[in-house]
Amino acid sequence: MTDLPPRKGPRPRTTGAEIPHDQLEDFSPSAIREELVARARLLPGVVTGRSLVSEPGSLALRLPGIPDRNRLFTAFLHPSVDEFGHIHRSGFLHLTVEPGVLQTLVDLGWVEQHPITRRPEFPDTIVMFYAPRDKGELEVATAVLRSSHAQALVSDK
Secondary structure, three states, X not given: OOOOOOOOOOOOOEOOOOOOOOEOOOOOOHHXXXXXXXXXXXXXXXXXXXXXXXXXXXXXXXXXXXXXXXXXXXXXOOOOOOEEEEEOOOOOEEXXXXXXXXXXXXXXXXXXXXXXXXXXXXXXXXXXXXXXXXXXXXXHHHHHHHHXXXXXXXXXX
């Protein structure tokens, strides 16, 4: 994760709301979003469907086979829900990332910490990953998504 390229261009403008659901610019072209969704669905154990922690239009990435008591707090969007990420209609993602790479991803311009992390019941590893705009950015999004998935598979016990 430390050898990722910096994201080109300015950071997208987000709503600034506690629970932002739209980037106001830099949406994924439909083919890029469709490929991102296809890659997410290929991750072992992932079940997709309507998000349980976000707007209904976002596609949840869930790992239902991991019991609550065995989940890493930092690996899920909310510890009581088996969702480690979701993909919004615009193509941006809400994910959990490994604590050790969070600042690197921010510095490289790929993510910003999700405002909901200010609330203590949510992990501080939740980020908004900006919508990939081309195939190169899709590769970065896929790498971060795979890392998030691997972290969610690690059992706390």
